[in-house]
Amino acid sequence: MKFLITGGAGFIGSNFIGYILKNYTDDSVVCLDKLTYAGNYDNIAGFCGNKNFTFIQEDICNREAVFKLLKKYPIDCIVNFAAESHVDRSLETPDIFLKTNIIGTGVLLDAANEFGIKRFHQISTDEVYGDLPLDKPELQFDEAWKLNPSSPYSVSKAAADMLVMSYYRTFATPVTISRCSNNYGPYQFPEKLIPLMICRARDGLPLPVYGDGMNVRDWIHVNDHCRAVDRIIRRGRAGEIYNVGGGNEVSNLELVKLLLKLMGKDKSLITFVPDRKGHDRRYAVCSDKIKRELGWQPKIDFKQGIADTVSWYQKNTGWIDRIQSGEYRKMKELKL
Numbered sequence: 001m002k003f004l005i006t007g008g009a010g011f012i013g014s015n016f017i018g019y020i021l022k023n024y025t026d027d028s029v030v031c032l033d034k035l036t037y038a039g040n041y042d043n044i045a046g047f048c049g050n051k052n053f054t055f056i057q058e059d060i061c062n063r064e065a066v067f068k069l070l071k072k073y074p075i076d077c078i079v080n081f082a083a084e085s086h087v088d089r090s091l092e093t094p095d096i097f098l099k100t101n102i103i104g105t106g107v108l109l110d111a112a113n114e115f116g117i118k119r120f121h122q123i124s125t126d127e128v129y130g131d132l133p134l135d136k137p138e139l140q141f142d143e144a145w146k147l148n149p150s151s152p153y154s155v156s157k158a159a160a161d162m163l164v165m166s167y168y169r170t171f172a173t174p175v176t177i178s179r180c181s182n183n184y185g186p187y188q189f190p191e192k193l194i195p196l197m198i199c200r201a202r203d204g205l206p207l208p209v210y211g212d213g214m215n216v217r218d219w220i221h222v223n224d225h226c227r228a229v230d231r232i233i234r235r236g237r238a239g240e241i242y243n244v245g246g247g248n249e250v251s252n253l254e255l256v257k258l259l260l261k262l263m264g265k266d267k268s269l270i271t272f273v274p275d276r277k278g279h280d281r282r283y284a285v286c287s288d289k290i291k292r293e294l295g296w297q298p299k300i301d302f303k304q305g306i307a308d309t310v311s312w313y314q315k316n317t318g319w320i321d322r323i324q325s326g327e328y329r330k331m332k333e334l335k336l
């Protein structure tokens with residue numbers, strides 16, 4: 001299969017490229033990434049000697065460039081990971097979230113139609129469903145759950161999902177969507193909870209925990225997410241949405257305590273800070289559909305996956321240092 005992977009220099013996209021290149025030696029990947037602050041060339045530098053890999057620095061909102069790229073490279077499948085992805089930033093600058101996450105998705109869908117792409121896969125999130133109360137643990141989002149997003153980020157992702165489904169209905173574009181829970185693993189930008197806490201604990205800095213720390217997330221290892229996306233692309237039915245959850249519901253406070261324990265650091269580093277505005281209380285994803293239809297299930301044990309993740313960040317201090325110093329942004333431009 002010939003892939004166009006957008007946002008491939010980010011956390012999940014770079015893990016997905018690694019997964020494809022490792023497991024399918026006949027497949028090829030063109031990675032298109034704008035390299036925003038969250039895009040890191042270091043994440044994909046290791047693939048650059050591979051004859052099946054090409055990197056293009058570009059914005060998915062640039063219609064002319066996207067069309068030019070698809071004219072130049074024969075592509076079977078577009079996987080759209082490109083997004084502004086940090087909820088806190090969406091409270092400050094919602095406009096760039098709306099632009100990249102909605103307009104950019106629209107550009108890619110038009111390009112998919114123009115070039116007869118065989119599969120357009122949209123990487124979405126469980127956050128499009130809004131949140132669940134803490135006192136009803138039996139509730140879980142299934143694919144039919146009402147969309148009820150609560151932040152500009154999740155609104156932009158929900159709007160993109162609706163746009164994707166409208167292309168299926170209107171143009172019969174062969175689309176699929178995956179809505180995944182919170183990912184953890186290597187190469188996650190250290191503004192997100194797990195790498196942020198690991199980096200701060202490493203430096204002996206206070207660990208800021210929002211509100212009472214009781215907000216619950218359903219964690220999944222990024223490799224399990226990559227396996228799910230791969231399965232959906234190759235075996236999933238066009239026009240379908242698949243939820244992908246790890247089945248590991250943990251409160252933020254519990255998670256931070258676990259990280260401190262694994263790092264041999266003291267709990268006194270935990271500092272409670274004023275809650276995020278509109279902070280979603282609990283996410284819980286029902287993955288029965290992908291399990292039943294596609295035979296997928298998460299493989300990585302949560303405690304082992306977290307321990308491995310902590311040791312990855314502890315070993316790859318150079319990767320973190322280059323982000324903290326800003327060095328990671330100094331690379332030459334690679335345009336079409």
Ligand SMILES: NC(=O)c1ccc[n+]([C@@H]2O[C@H](COP(=O)([O-])OP(=O)(O)OC[C@H]3O[C@@H](n4cnc5c(N)ncnc54)[C@H](O)[C@@H]3O)[C@@H](O)[C@H]2O)c1
Nearest residue numbers: 007009010011012034035036038039059060082083182183
């Ligand atoms: N991280 C999670 O826990 C999680 C969970 C569920 C879904 N998702 C979704 O998965 C996708 C990837 O998330 P992530 O955590 O890897 O994000 P990330 O922020 O690490 O990576 C996003 C990538 O997109 C690129 N990008 C941003 N704007 C762009 C543009 N206009 N044109 C081209 N490239 C652009 C960035 O440079 C970066 O490389 C997102 O769509 C996100 O909504 C993430």
